[in-house]
Amino acid sequence: MRHSVVIGVLTAVVAIANLCVGQAANAAAPAAAGQAAGGWYVELPDSLRVCDNAPWRGGPSSAPSGAIVVPAGNNKGFDFGQTGKTYWFAPGIHDLGEGEYSQIFPGSGSVYIGAPGAVLDGKNTNRYAFSGDASNVRIAYLEIRNFGRGKDNNDEGVINHDAGSGWVMEYLYAHHNDGAAVFLGNANTIRHSCLKDNGQYGMSAYRKQVEGDWAIKDLVVHNNEIAGNNQDDWEAEIEGCGCTGGAKFWDVKGAKVTENYVHDNLSIGLWADTNNADFLFDRNWIEHNESIGLWYEISYNATITRNTFRRNGWVSGNENLGSPAPAIYISESGGDARLAHGTSGSPDLNINDNYFEDNFSGITVFENTNRFCNSNGNTSKSYCTPFVSPTVIPKPHDDDYLDPINATHPCYTSIKNEPYRTDCRWHSRNVKVFGNEFRFEKANVPCAGTYCGVQALYAQGDDNLPWMPYTVAEIQQNVMLTGGNSFHDNTYVGDWKFVKGWGEAISWNAWRSAPYNQEVGSTLNGVTEPPASSNALDADTATLEGSVGQWAAWYGSSVQRAAGAAHGGAYGLRIDVTEGGGWGVQLANWPGFTATPGVKQVSVWARQGTSGISTATLGVLWRDADQQLLRTDQVPLGGLSADWQEFTGQLTAPAGTASVSLEVRSAAGGAGDVLHLDDVVVADQRSVSAPRA
Template sequence: MRHPVVVGALLAVVATAGLLAGQTTGAAASAESASGGWYTELPDAIRVCDNATWQDGPESAPEGAIVVPAGDNAGFDFGQSGKTYWFAPGVHTLGDGQYSQITPGDGSTFLGAPGAVLDGMNKNVYAFTGHASNVRIAYLEIRNFGRGADNKNEGVINHDAASGWVMEHLYAHHNDGAAVFLGNANTVRFSCLKDNGQYGASAYREEIEGERAVKDLVVHNNEIAGNNQDDWETREQGCGCSGGVKFWDVEGATVTQNYVHDNLGVGLWADTNNVDFLFDRNWIEHNESEGIWYEISYNATITRNVFKKNGWVGGNDNQGSPSPAIYISESGGDARLPSEVSGSTDLNIADNYFEDNFSGVSIFENANRFCNSNGNTSKSYCTPFVSPTVIPEPHNTDYPNPINDTHPCYTGIANEPLRTDCRWHSRNVKVTGNEFRFERSNVPCAGTYCGVQALYAQGADNMSWAPYTVTEIQQNVMFSAGNSFADNTYIGDWKFAKGWGETVTWDVWRAAPYNQDAGSTLNGSSEEPPTPNALDTDTSTLEGSIGTWAAWYSASAERSAEAAHEGGYGLRVEVTEAHGWGVTTDNWPGFTARQGGKQIGFWARQGSPGVSAATLSVLWRDSSEELLRSDEITLDGLSTSWKEFTAELTAPAGTATVALELTGDGDAGEVLHLDDIVIADA
């Protein structure tokens, strides 16, 4: 059964353990203005490595404690349950054996005196191991454990990711692999995790009978700096195995008030089926890659954090990606999954401060990333909605001939609910109330994506058995998945990326059909951008399809090369019965529009034989779909040569939509051509 954790209770606990003085917690703090100063100076309380609180342990052994003398502690009995061990000042070693290590008993405590150091001498691979529960380790410097590559994806402290451990006031540095492994209901706090070979900390443990083995983590008030000294991304290109902290398949994590900086990779990385995370009041600065990467995971709140100068190296090394301060990759919100810690079934990015990162927030979905596909870099994993979540061996590593053809996400993926549930989705991501600052001259920019906000999808239609197309996924991510930017403050030279990743201006980003960043400002201006055309591209130009045009009565409407004014196609209208006829935009109640001045423009000519006259009616409706007014533009003087028609109109107060009707008289067989129709804000 899940151990219940709620945001308020957790924040109350960490408050008693040293919450930064004068700082607000809980819902009240979310209303705090970003432009108010809490981010202007790095708080002293999170400079853990400078504060050296690991030197503040008891100067003498607590009553009843077992004294561990300095020197070689090989053969010392560290395995007694319920005992407190006090490490005397000086350097402690564990002998020369590769697996010389401390294996605690249940409920035991390990305390260091000021000056106590546990040194692995680069001979011992692990410091603390085993499956004992409820162990506490505090006030120790722990260094030089591991033997290079042998420690990849291994942890030095709590190597076996045992449950209920509390690790606090530690200085864990120059260890190979991860300095700390996090298991179920673990806490690491007030610790300096610095210059380790792979990670400062990592959370992973194999599933136990289908249940997540790691739940309810607290990572609070640590300094996490300079990790990935062994440069794993160069050793194993694209391994995705480096940085400050890595979370894998964790349910419920509270990550608060940490100073995460100068890591040689990602700062905080939640990768693969993580659910229900809170990232609050962290200071994340100058990491080589992303500040926070939330990848194929769900339900997170990322609030009141500072992001400065992240992604500079990653952005230059991979110019095909934004290398953002926050990277949301195939991740989002889902009401079917827990939200006790995050407080929301959306993925919320709110009230954060960003300054001179390579780019801002990137919401991305790989169209090829789903269970049992060649685009799933977490090869043996499936989404949380399909059983089994961990795909039995052998799994699909051999596209186009999948080995495992029995998993439901291969055999039944074409049908619902598997079509939806077999892929990770970037959906229900809300980016609101943040302050984004970007001064191009301060950032080593390269490529297209420096200084962008991004909402896009990429991939290839290269799997015959996959039911998805890249176009479908792009449309979902941009228009129908509930992803939105709103009420943000932008200062500087920002660009915006959509679709395949092509960049557009602020005005295009905010206008139909994207409609992003409502209520936001750019360089102090909150003016709504003019809409260059209320009509979609195909209805306007007919280049890709007939758009919304449809026959209404006594006429046919078709997309035709014969009717092209510019480009390859236009609208061809042919009268099918004598006297009155009509065609219309068939997308009730019409296209999104707003009140105010409009400029209408289009081109028309006679076909053969030609329609001599017609009327274009512009219908303005309110949000209740009630017709407010209809304006008419007369098409007269038509000939077989193109003629431009323009009009200046005013959409009435309360306008929400606009629609078009084209009507006229004539005999059967008469033809009219229409192209390049624009309804623009004046």
């Protein structure tokens, strides 16, 4: 059943920002109509309303000199295959007869244009409109409708069905076709067209892999309106197919997606899925798509700049409460300098100078631990990264879904060794989010669950393949801390939350503090916060990633750095109780770490390794410059369970404080019981001002 949402009338908001890096030359130029000086749209420009403007009606009213006239009516058997010719479709409805495979096979270098009122109608009988391997074809000023036979056109294109190279498709009205209205091949352009209410996609770019050439190259998608697509509701037809949206790109290297109006699609707006690289998404208006606005998935090197994202993800966000439904979803994707970045202009994945308003959530950077070549967690079956040869994984069976893991492939036999350990998986790394404005007012959005109104850096998965070298803790560490992912110099207005790790929500202050250190130079509700203070503890004592730090056994216990104790990153602190009657651990660097007086935020993550330890206490000891104890504060760790929990306290270091030390003690548990600790923070508490009226 088709889902619907109530569309509220929202007031347009003026958004002002600096131009993105690399576009400074445009800063002094006057803003275009409907844009702020920074390049963001403040209202939908009339130039993007392609379907209302109906440019397909602007074709020549009489046949150009030398053109072959195609009369209205039944054009079955018409010779459309001559090379280097111009075909002019007379006003009226044209059809191709009753044959299922009756279609036009163009000649290379030929032009197919329509007069005002020329319509090519498939009558829900013909599968395809234009097919074949001709190159350098131009199709313009035509309304093309009703091609396809329902579900038979799944994953197939109506216009340029065989993804011919060098095609230019412009000033088209392609609507109510099954499958994709338009397929794109090498060096294709689709522009100034209305792609509306089609069964699966407005447009798609896909072709079978060619030996030594993994990509469609050099696409231009400019000034189209892409709306209302996925009328056949394919995700309901084939659960989890990942085969719907306004536009879908697969194996594309080099694409300029500019000044398109992508809205009200009954799925995802724009979706680049599997081994795409070098994309520019610039000045698009992406609004009210049922699911994610823009999804960049297991792909590389993109710049997403000067776009407007409004009210996306409202339906999917409420249907799947287990994950965010963001305006932009970066999934196992990022920057890699080894791949092309001439179109995107950067070896990173940059998201900058965009405007976001009342989407279900903002930007999600996510990585699935189990998604890599030759894994049964790789939903792009039979595909590997561009770095591994052969690109298509050899399969012992014809059915991709039967057994994608092949014991002879290097991503199985050698994956624990470099370069395969790195190059056999897709990574969410080198994602830079800066210079954007994010607005979210919970009252405007049909919120449900814990992921509404969030920014997210997180990873999930299972440590369930004995031969895989990756762990969830390692991948979480990469996404959150070591992979070069950075949010900075953004503007936030509204009720924002921040998500990390497995998907735990943390505060603005925690997001900006060690070990995450996000949002340097950003503001929340008009307040410029000073940079988040550093953790008083050294990195290893706080996170145990490099060593056990300063942790030491005190009494009735032993301590070790252990992968099984990791909350964030790959390692945490494991405390083993060695005898009954109580136990304790402490820091070995008496009198402790350097500290100053004032309000502090103290936090630690803890979980049971065994059920015997139900409660413990974190002691915080403040000493002066003479190493005299001024006071001991306590943060209770009560109600411990097998799940990670964060325990926090707002404490005030007394006047004269010069150092801080920690101890953890408990009377609970006996020999053989275990407690895990990780991500310990003692940092200055930053105040958060009240939201702006």
